Amino acid sequence: PQGEVTRAQFVKMLVEAMGYKKIDSVSFVDMKPYPTSKPHWASVYIETALRNGVIVKAEEGDRFYPDAPISRKDMVMMLFRALKLEPSDGPNPYYDLAEPNDCFTKVYEEYLVRGIPMNGKIIFNPTGVTTRAQAAVIISRMIDYKADPKGFVEKAARDERIANGTATKEDLEIIRQSEIEKAKADPNYIIEPKIRIINTRKDFEVYGEDAEWRFNLNAGYIALENYEDYDKYAPDTQYKVVCTDKDKDLINTGTLLTQPFISYDHVYEVRRDYWKTFGDGIAKNDYFDTYMLFNIKRDEEKAVNGKWTDVPDYVKKGETLNFKLYLKRGNNSREYDIKFKVN
Known part of the structure; x- marks a missing residue:
């Protein structure tokens, strides 16, 4: 779970979670470095992400570096594009990100990535690598958000209030009713x-x-x-x-x-x-x-x-x-x- 996730591995996870139709082509030179060599194992996923706007060729250049660890910044940008979010003009929540960072702010506001609390500040750590466990959490949130954005945000906000001790009576009653319904439906x-x-x-x-x-x-x-x-x-x-x-x-x-x-x-x-x-x-x-x-x-x-x-x-x-x-x-x-x- 603590092993690093490569750029290719994360793209594969994202493409499969989004259910994109696969596109078998090569747009980056390091996907098929020589005419006689086999394409990189993730070339189909990377090309699919590229054609769906998750990866931007103008930003990446001619090479994708599929086997390099994916940074938190790149992971969040792919998430932002996959969900087709709109940039936010809200205040920057991250201490270590310079203004403007409207895309990262939007992901924060939608409770998809909330940063790392540290000494009273929220740290984003854009160059930090992503572990398998972190990638799995992000993909799970992406799937839930895609299915019901409003419901995802409401639940995530409620869970956060409960975790930090600021839950409202309404929060607690919603959770109580959910527990009751589960107990009534499942004898175990x-x-x-x-x-x-x-x-x-x-x-x-x-x-x-x-x-x-x-x-x-x-x-x-x-x-x-x-x-x-x-x-x-x-x-x-x-x-x-x-x-x-x-x-x-x-x-x-x-x-x-x-x-x-x-x-x-x-x-x-x-x-x-x-x-x-x-x-x-x-x-x-x-x-x-x-x-x-x-x-x-x-x-x-x-x-x-x-x-x-x-x-x-x-x-x-x-x-x-x-x-x-x-x-x-x-x-x-x-x-x-x-x-x-x-x-």
């Missing part, structure tokens, strides 16, 4: 979980006068904000939450009394890290207005020879606990890493 589809970490003293203010002692008792909770969507549209989804830190396995257990409220003798441990089903229900915490998957206590306990043994300060302020949320539905399964900071 797993709805993307919306995890919420509750772990600060400020979070616990919802308890009012009880906030302090509750926060001293509990380090916090791992909650599932969109549990109701699982319960209604994918109730057969199974889940389990596991603390994966080997020295914190007591978090994955609960210590129960065989005869509650009588004594702390005859206690036993049960595992908490087993599979459960969302359709069986999760209690809602009205204080936090969410559904709790897992609580983390500051102190723990364990059963030793049928006796209750307290383990105070089992999780310590300042440490970060590692959890995994496992989900499975039908023949599909997914797992998510969760970091829990103890405050």
